[in-house]
Amino acid sequence: MTYKFAKRIDVIPRSFVRDILKVTENEEIISFSGGLPNPISFPINEIKKSVDNVLDNDGAKSLQYSTTEGLYELREIIAERYKKYNLKVNPENIMITTGSQQCLDLIGKIFIDPGDVVLVENPTYLAAIQSFSVYDPVFKTAPLCDDGVDLEKLEEILEMYHPKLFYAISNFQNPIGISYSKEKREQLAKLLKNYDTVFVEDNPYGDIRFIGDDIPPIKYYYPKGILFGSFSKIVSPGMHIGWAVADSEIITHLTTVKQGTDLHTPIFTQMIVSDYLKNNIVDEHIAKIRTLYHDKCNLMIKMIKKYFPEGVKYTEPESGMFLWVTLTETLSSLDLFDIAIEKKVAFVPGQAFFANGGGENTMRLKYTNSSDKEIEKGIKSLAESIDELLN
Amino acid sequence: MTYKFAKRIDVIPRSFVRDILKVTENEEIISFSGGLPNPISFPINEIKKSVDNVLDNDGAKSLQYSTTEGLYELREIIAERYKKYNLKVNPENIMITTGSQQCLDLIGKIFIDPGDVVLVENPTYLAAIQSFSVYDPVFKTAPLCDDGVDLEKLEEILEMYHPKLFYAISNFQNPIGISYSKEKREQLAKLLKNYDTVFVEDNPYGDIRFIGDDIPPIKYYYPKGILFGSFSKIVSPGMHIGWAVADSEIITHLTTVKQGTDLHTPIFTQMIVSDYLKNNIVDEHIAKIRTLYHDKCNLMIKMIKKYFPEGVKYTEPESGMFLWVTLTETLSSLDLFDIAIEKKVAFVPGQAFFANGGGENTMRLKYTNSSDKEIEKGIKSLAESIDELLN
Numbered sequence: 001m002t003y004k005f006a007k008r009i010d011v012i013p014r015s016f017v018r019d020i021l022k023v024t025e026n027e028e029i030i031s032f033s034g035g036l037p038n039p040i041s042f043p044i045n046e047i048k049k050s051v052d053n054v055l056d057n058d059g060a061k062s063l064q065y066s067t068t069e070g071l072y073e074l075r076e077i078i079a080e081r082y083k084k085y086n087l088k089v090n091p092e093n094i095m096i097t098t099g100s101q102q103c104l105d106l107i108g109k110i111f112i113d114p115g116d117v118v119l120v121e122n123p124t125y126l127a128a129i130q131s132f133s134v135y136d137p138v139f140k141t142a143p144l145c146d147d148g149v150d151l152e153k154l155e156e157i158l159e160m161y162h163p164k165l166f167y168a169i170s171n172f173q174n175p176i177g178i179s180y181s182k183e184k185r186e187q188l189a190k191l192l193k194n195y196d197t198v199f200v201e202d203n204p205y206g207d208i209r210f211i212g213d214d215i216p217p218i219k220y221y222y223p224k225g226i227l228f229g230s231f232s233k234i235v236s237p238g239m240h241i242g243w244a245v246a247d248s249e250i251i252t253h254l255t256t257v258k259q260g261t262d263l264h265t266p267i268f269t270q271m272i273v274s275d276y277l278k279n280n281i282v283d284e285h286i287a288k289i290r291t292l293y294h295d296k297c298n299l300m301i302k303m304i305k306k307y308f309p310e311g312v313k314y315t316e317p318e319s320g321m322f323l324w325v326t327l328t329e330t331l332s333s334l335d336l337f338d339i340a341i342e343k344k345v346a347f348v349p350g351q352a353f354f355a356n357g358g359g360e361n362t363m364r365l366k367y368t369n370s371s372d373k374e375i376e377k378g379i380k381s382l383a384e385s386i387d388e389l390l391n
Numbered sequence: 392m393t394y395k396f397a398k399r400i401d402v403i404p405r406s407f408v409r410d411i412l413k414v415t416e417n418e419e420i421i422s423f424s425g426g427l428p429n430p431i432s433f434p435i436n437e438i439k440k441s442v443d444n445v446l447d448n449d450g451a452k453s454l455q456y457s458t459t460e461g462l463y464e465l466r467e468i469i470a471e472r473y474k475k476y477n478l479k480v481n482p483e484n485i486m487i488t489t490g491s492q493q494c495l496d497l498i499g500k501i502f503i504d505p506g507d508v509v510l511v512e513n514p515t516y517l518a519a520i521q522s523f524s525v526y527d528p529v530f531k532t533a534p535l536c537d538d539g540v541d542l543e544k545l546e547e548i549l550e551m552y553h554p555k556l557f558y559a560i561s562n563f564q565n566p567i568g569i570s571y572s573k574e575k576r577e578q579l580a581k582l583l584k585n586y587d588t589v590f591v592e593d594n595p596y597g598d599i600r601f602i603g604d605d606i607p608p609i610k611y612y613y614p615k616g617i618l619f620g621s622f623s624k625i626v627s628p629g630m631h632i633g634w635a636v637a638d639s640e641i642i643t644h645l646t647t648v649k650q651g652t653d654l655h656t657p658i659f660t661q662m663i664v665s666d667y668l669k670n671n672i673v674d675e676h677i678a679k680i681r682t683l684y685h686d687k688c689n690l691m692i693k694m695i696k697k698y699f700p701e702g703v704k705y706t707e708p709e710s711g712m713f714l715w716v717t718l719t720e721t722l723s724s725l726d727l728f729d730i731a732i733e734k735k736v737a738f739v740p741g742q743a744f745f746a747n748g749g750g751e752n753t754m755r756l757k758y759t760n761s762s763d764k765e766i767e768k769g770i771k772s773l774a775e776s777i778d779e780l781l782n
Contacts, residue, residue: 001587001615004555005644006504006526015650025458039451047454051442060430063438063627067416098489098653105652109525113397114505130651134500135397164395196392224392236454240657253396259406260521261496262489262653266631266660 012133015126016352024346030370030378032347035321038369041289042236050275066267068255070096074274078243085216089245095254098265100204100230100242104131107200109257111164112137119163121149123353125174128167139355148180151187158195165198170218171206172320175353175364179318182215189222199225207234207286210294211318231273234286239269293368299375300367307383323365333363336389343381403524406517407743415737421769423738426712429760432680433627441666457658459646461487465665469634476607480636486645489656491595491621491633495522498591501644502555503528510554512540514744516565519558530746539571542578549586556589561609562597563711566744566755570709573606580613590616598625598677601685602709622664625677630660684759690766691758698774714756724754727780734772
């Protein structure tokens with residue numbers, strides 16, 4: 001029997017990042033690939049206490065089916081946390097999701113008809129391309145400046161294509177690490193008001209800024225936007241809890257499609273995260289993560305300066321998890337990958353992040369969860385690999 | 392700003408069951424609606440021990456990102472459990488999902504092109520209609536006999552429409568409670584061999600049979616079929632762990648689309664369930680659930696015999712969670728619902744389960760998680776509601 005798969009199967013890209021997770025599970029490999037938080041940042045003891053609280057006080061509820069919208073108490077805590085940015089959010093406008101990855105799938109489900117134009121930053125988060133591809137859009141890409149999207153080009157694209165969605169990562173963009181400045185956020189909001197394009201803001205790293213001042217999400221400047229969030233970078237990705245903030249009309253439709261997608265996010269992990277946030281000063285925990293990642297980032301930059309050959313460019317981000325490296329134009333990071341893997345070091349070749357091609361000479365290096373020794377050794381091996389590729 | 396939602400939003404049915412979850416959260420209401428396991432069956436203390444094991448021995452792994460296919464160890468345990476049916480399954484052919492509900496979404500994603508024919512039993516699981524609707528199929532329905540699908544009608548439909556998928560629930564069908572006999576499974580397998588239709592078998596209740604002998608899944612008779620499973624009915628729905636068993640070609644595509652859907656199912660709950668299954672004799676636990684549900688089922692039938700007016704038909708299932716009740720033809724269970732809610736009792740009107748209409752005089756009653764008192768009181772109120780509707 002030959003299976004007849006849906007046509008979309010031919011266009012959905014496989015995730016290079018996820019596929020090499022298996023390669024990088026080999027403990028001999030130093031991995032600068034997948035965006036893994038550093039496990040020393042996981043609050044294991046505090047989570048253990050929260051599990052006890054949940055099972056002792058509310059065991060039956062935590063093991064039962066639950067509502068699709070998510071635990072109300074957790075949505076209240078999330079709403080409360082936005083107050084530091086003067087962003088007013090009602091818990092009713094928050095839906096809990098199975099990681100913020102699920103927000104992308106659900107937004108695609110409710111908005112994208114085949115052939116609709118979806119605008120993404122160039123480059124953009126790989127798994128966003130995957131999620132949206134299922135619903136058969138036409139991707140257009142908007143170039144990025146150091147302070148966010150290129151507004152002039154954006155306006156041209158909005159005028160010409162009237163995209164259904166514009167998906168952007170506002171802080172420490174994955175993969176290239178840039179953030180929208182306050183001024184850019186204000187200008188973007190002004191521009192978006194003239195168009196029907198739905199603005200979708202992803203913000204998984206906003207809480208872990210280690211250089212400069214925190215800036216409110218773009219949603220503060222443009223309230224009609226949809227905003228995603230996640231506890232994966234500040235508590236634990238293993239709990240896999242994210243959320244979407246949106247108008248009630250959108251939340252209603254998200255709820256309907258989430259019913260068919262996974263009924264609800266596990267209530268057990270929702271209750272644990274909720275208890276953890278109630279009984280711990282999470283911002284103290286976050287402060288430790290900021291320091292840890294700042295140190296790792298600094299070390300990787302220092303090692304690049306020490307070992308990389310001339311002509312290789314790299315970013316110095318204010319946070320996030322990645323450095324973005326650009327080789328000279330004629331080099332291919334896919335070729336480099338093959339050499340580097342032999343030298344037991346892995347990264348993500350940049351072209352995976354370009355929705356419509358390009359970026360062959362770029363690569364993404366994650367600095368968050370390698371030991372200091374691994375960072376030095378890995379960058380040195382990578383430098384040797386670049387030398388080998390050059391010769 | 393007026394949102395332009397995707398066209399599919401107009402055709403995806405909202406789940407009546409999920410929507411009335413909120414009504415039934417009102418503690419005054421006796422709910423025979425959503426398919427909730429009885430919380431006295433949740434192994435709270437054992438799960439607490441497993442959480443301690445996981446966090447003490449493997450805390451960092453349990454809180455980290457994980458592979459899309461799911462925890463290998465858990466897939467081994469699932470494969471092992473099929474051996475009692477002489478069904479040989481490799482762990483590599485199992486993918487862990489966020490509840491077996493997610494299997495439906497992922498199967499829809501990889502198989503259904505707009506306009507493809509999807510064949511479902513009539514009636515069928517409501518949230519399957521929801522999941523598949525997203526991918527814009529044409530639904531055809533196959534009638535059911537007491538021992539499974541009507542094979543003669545099925546053959547006619549296979550011949551005429553060559554459906555892309557045929558979705559069936561092999562044991563204690565939701566909503567009507569019938570099971571495929573051994574003979575029917577064999578005959579179905581023979582028939583399916585002649586067609587390209589992909590057979591999708593859902594089996595959330597197979598482990599909790601309380602009357603008669605266990606029968607192997609249809610996959611035993613028809614190895615090309617896809618088989619879903621779930622720990623929701625035998626361990627905890629709050630952990631929300633299901634799985635799909637399929638050919639490696641299908642698993643590969645499921646993995647790609649799951650990457651964009653939620654990256655992976657929470658590894659924290661996967662590891663807890665895995666530890667629980669390793670350190671407890673789950674079949675002893677299941678035996679208790681079987682007895683509990685048998686008693687509840689018997690009691691509800693007894694109460695129906697005592698209180699319901701003449702002419703109301705009901706099933707006497709061998710397991711599952713539901714009785715299926717058929718009122719006289721002219722009555723509407725939607726009208727009955729309004730009367731019953733005023734008398735503080737809820738159920739699911741049957742028409743929600745018919746993909747192409749029908750069933751206006753039917754209803755589904757869940758017997759699993761009400762107290763004995765509630766079952767007597769609720770059935771009495773329902774009987775009074777029927778009397779009121781009749782007059």
